[in-house]
Amino acid sequence: MFNETKTHEITVDVVILTIKNNALQVLLVKRDNEPFKGKWAIPGGYVRLSENLDEAAVRVLKEKTQVDNIYLEQLYTFGDPLRHPNARVITCAYFALVRSEDIRIESSENLGWHKVEDLPALAFDHKEIIQYSLKRTRERLEICPVAYQLLPEKFTLTEMQKAYELIMRKKLDKRNFRKKATTTEGLIELDEYTKSLSKRPARLYTFENIKLNSKRAHFIKKGENK
Amino acid sequence: MFNETKTHEITVDVVILTIKNNALQVLLVKRDNEPFKGKWAIPGGYVRLSENLDEAAVRVLKEKTQVDNIYLEQLYTFGDPLRHPNARVITCAYFALVRSEDIRIESSENLGWHKVEDLPALAFDHKEIIQYSLKRTRERLEICPVAYQLLPEKFTLTEMQKAYELIMRKKLDKRNFRKKATTTEGLIELDEYTKSLSKRPARLYTFENIKLNSKRAHFIKKGENK
């Protein structure tokens, strides 16, 4: 049995989500090798002997986006024997929430953002992994305001509401949303307004820099962080 | 880099929890090999090439407890390079909730239940894994009545409340608990009572057999299962 285990390989795959062009989008790379050559996939790579899983995920994320110090959380480990057609590859999936403004990706033939509502054909079980990351993001949103990880540093309440609506896939009442949002701990009202490109200017808000780390989703739940 | 990955090993470890002697307890095995020979550990084993992770966890659970078809959920994957002193072993941890009545374990020198509040010295990072499983169990309890997985088939509301109190580590109000418990979907009031060993007999309840499977914690949240 020991010999049998020797041929497992382990990777990390990172679902990188952002809000861009009024849609929730995921970063995909086009595979240039078999299997699934030419199909889109979420970024990933082998785990090195010297690094732990979080570090591997951070590395993959940095390789693709040039950013670090962002919201990153282990999602689930996928290990179906048939998920990779040629080998036994177990993948530890992570998901990351990034601000599209922080990332300067020259979208190319082989790398780019894709709306989660309109995904291309994906390699391996990556469609399932993305679906699960969306579910987890919704769950997180219900207990802590992670959406601000997707927003620009300064944002309007309307933008924030839009982010919630995209993630939760439903319309929210404007007054109720604002009432709740403005009592969220960590939200700071600025004395700045949008440069009224047209119409009435909107007040800008920001979030104080809560250290959200990736340590096993030890999140702050409502009321526990007083 | 490919060669480097060839030396990872992957295991599953299963935190098996039950309520026994009025305490939350975890099943531990004493290691008879190095490393950590003589230390207690949670049951685990290598993942076989032919099985997926859930199947590996079910197998480990069955080997130790002779039970299957119980509550089992993937917990987290631990992959610190130093968690195993001699090798690079990544472990996918699961947790299981079992009824102590369903398990006939002859507690021995090498296998037995230990109160989670009073754990012996543990091998590897198993203490951390157990702590995390307790946190997850509390989170699950808040959104669905998994505690019945720990209770006998027929139980009194007082027993159910006790289970909640052990998991949540706090006292609950009797009337509020009963009000909420008796409106829980799936709880069935029986026309049976405890054989009054002493004092007033208590009504017995049971849970209708909800299929809780281990598929990636796709749990039924309040209100979503109507």
Added chain:
DNA sequence: TAAATTAATTGTTTTGATTACATTATTAAC
């Protein structure tokens, strides 16, 4: 067999959170 003991059972009030819902205010464009 009466009284004491032990645990089971039950309801109301208060409080806080969520939901539903429409008008006024501020700017730019014409």
Added chain:
DNA sequence: GTTAATAATGTAATCAAAACAATTAATTTA
């Protein structure tokens, strides 16, 4: 200065959670 577009705001109704004590049904003991 009128129009158009988006920002900003409050109140009533409903539901959920929390606080809180007396009565009932059995056994045990006197």
